[in-house]
Amino acid sequence: MTDAADDGGGTPAGASGDGLRGPRPLWRQRDFGIFWAAQTLSVLGDSFALIALPLLVLEATGSVARMGLLTAVGGAASVVAAVFAGAVVDRVDRRRLLIVCDLVRMGLYGAIPLVWLFGPQIWLLYVVLPLCEAVGMLFAVGYVTVVRGLVGTERLTEANGRLGATAAAAGVLGPLCAGLVAAWSGPAAAVGVDAASFGVSATCLFFVRFRTRTAGDERTGERQGLWRDLRTGVAFLRGHPVLRSLTVLLFVFSFLTLGLNDLVIYHLKHDLGHDDGTVGTVMALGALGTITGALLVARIRRRLGFGPTWTGAVAVCGLAFAGLGWARDVPVVAALSAAFLACVGVAGTCSMSLRQEVTPEHLLGRVTSAFWTLHYAAAPAGAALLTWAAEEQGTAPVALAAGAMCVLLAVTALFTPIRGSGRGRKPV
Incomplete structure (x- = not known):
C-alpha cells in the first residue's frame, strides 16, 4: 500500500474496491494507522x-438485579438502533457519522460526573446509557463497513485482529485505571475519563480519509425504507448458510452472556468482599485474554479454518463461564475471565471478518445492521434474567447453567454448515 495520498477521488491509495494494490504492511498505511489509534483511544475510555457505570449502581443500590436492569435497558436501545443503523450507514458519509457519534457520546457521558457533583442520580444512568448505546450501535455498524475500504479484502482478518489486539490492550489499561480512579475519586470520575476519550477519538477520525464509494456501491434507488432495508439484510443472511447458522447460534449466545460483566463485578464485590481496585485489576487481567485472542485469531483461522476456530472458541467460552461463579480466589476469577474474553475475541473476529468478506459493499451496512439486530434481540432480557437469578439463587449455579448451555451451542454448531467451513475451503 502507498501512504495516505489520495488517488483522485478521495480513495486512500493502496486500497481498492476489491483488495490491495501492493504488499505494504498495515502499520505503514497512514489512514489505517490513524483509524487504529482512534479506536484504541475510544476503547481505552469506554x-x-x-466498570464505572455498574459500580455507580451497585454503590447506590447494592443490587445486582439493578445492575442487570441497566445493562438490559442499554442493550434494548442498542437493538432498536440496530434496526435502522444499516440504512443510515449506507446513506450518509461514514466518516462524518463516526465523528458525530463520538461527539454525542462525549457530551452524554460528560453529563454524569457533572450531575454527580450534586449527589447520585440513578435515573440519569437510565437515560444516558440507552442513548449512548443507540449512538454506539450506529458507530459500530459504520466502523465495520469502513475497514474493508481502508485495507482491502485480503487483509480484513489481519486488520480486524490488530484492531482487536490494541483495543484489548487499551482494555487492560482501562479497567485497571478505572478501578484506581473509582477507588480514589469515585466511579463518576471514571465516566468523565470515558467522555474525554470520545473527544480525542473524534479528533483522530477527522484526519482519516476513507475510500469514496462508487455509484455501484451507493445504489440508493434500491432503498425504500428502513423495514425494507432490514429485510434486505435479513434476506442476505438467510441466503448464506454459514451466516444463517451463526445468526441463530449467536442469538442464544448473547442471551446467555450479555450480563456476564455484571455477574463478575457482583461476585467480586458481594460474594468475595473485594474493593473497586480489585474489580479493576481483575477486569484488566481478564482483558489480557482478549489481546491474546486478537493476536492469534488470523493464524488460527488460517490453520484450522473458520468452522473449527469458531466452534472451539465458543466451547471454551462456555467452560470458562461455568467455572466463574465457583471460583473463590481472585487469580482464578481473572484467569477464567481471560479465557472467556480470549475466545469471545477469536469467535467475534472470525464472524465479523466472514461477514465483511462475503457481503457486497452496497449491502454491508444493512447486513451488519440486520445481523446485530438479530444477534442481540434477546440479549437485554437475558442480562436481566441472569442477574435476577444470581441475586435470588447465587452466582455459582447461574454461571454453571449458562456456561453449560454455551457448550451445548458449540456442539450444535457441529451439525450446521459452520462445521464444513474448514481449512482450505471458502465459507459458503
Whole structure:
C-alpha cells in the first residue's frame, strides 16, 4: 500500500474496491494507522464506563438485579438502533457519522460526573446509557463497513485482529485505571475519563480519509425504507448458510452472556468482599485474554479454518463461564475471565471478518445492521434474567447453567454448515 495520498477521488491509495494494490504492511498505511489509534483511544475510555457505570449502581443500590436492569435497558436501545443503523450507514458519509457519534457520546457521558457533583442520580444512568448505546450501535455498524475500504479484502482478518489486539490492550489499561480512579475519586470520575476519550477519538477520525464509494456501491434507488432495508439484510443472511447458522447460534449466545460483566463485578464485590481496585485489576487481567485472542485469531483461522476456530472458541467460552461463579480466589476469577474474553475475541473476529468478506459493499451496512439486530434481540432480557437469578439463587449455579448451555451451542454448531467451513475451503 502507498501512504495516505489520495488517488483522485478521495480513495486512500493502496486500497481498492476489491483488495490491495501492493504488499505494504498495515502499520505503514497512514489512514489505517490513524483509524487504529482512534479506536484504541475510544476503547481505552469506554472501558472506564464498563466498570464505572455498574459500580455507580451497585454503590447506590447494592443490587445486582439493578445492575442487570441497566445493562438490559442499554442493550434494548442498542437493538432498536440496530434496526435502522444499516440504512443510515449506507446513506450518509461514514466518516462524518463516526465523528458525530463520538461527539454525542462525549457530551452524554460528560453529563454524569457533572450531575454527580450534586449527589447520585440513578435515573440519569437510565437515560444516558440507552442513548449512548443507540449512538454506539450506529458507530459500530459504520466502523465495520469502513475497514474493508481502508485495507482491502485480503487483509480484513489481519486488520480486524490488530484492531482487536490494541483495543484489548487499551482494555487492560482501562479497567485497571478505572478501578484506581473509582477507588480514589469515585466511579463518576471514571465516566468523565470515558467522555474525554470520545473527544480525542473524534479528533483522530477527522484526519482519516476513507475510500469514496462508487455509484455501484451507493445504489440508493434500491432503498425504500428502513423495514425494507432490514429485510434486505435479513434476506442476505438467510441466503448464506454459514451466516444463517451463526445468526441463530449467536442469538442464544448473547442471551446467555450479555450480563456476564455484571455477574463478575457482583461476585467480586458481594460474594468475595473485594474493593473497586480489585474489580479493576481483575477486569484488566481478564482483558489480557482478549489481546491474546486478537493476536492469534488470523493464524488460527488460517490453520484450522473458520468452522473449527469458531466452534472451539465458543466451547471454551462456555467452560470458562461455568467455572466463574465457583471460583473463590481472585487469580482464578481473572484467569477464567481471560479465557472467556480470549475466545469471545477469536469467535467475534472470525464472524465479523466472514461477514465483511462475503457481503457486497452496497449491502454491508444493512447486513451488519440486520445481523446485530438479530444477534442481540434477546440479549437485554437475558442480562436481566441472569442477574435476577444470581441475586435470588447465587452466582455459582447461574454461571454453571449458562456456561453449560454455551457448550451445548458449540456442539450444535457441529451439525450446521459452520462445521464444513474448514481449512482450505471458502465459507459458503
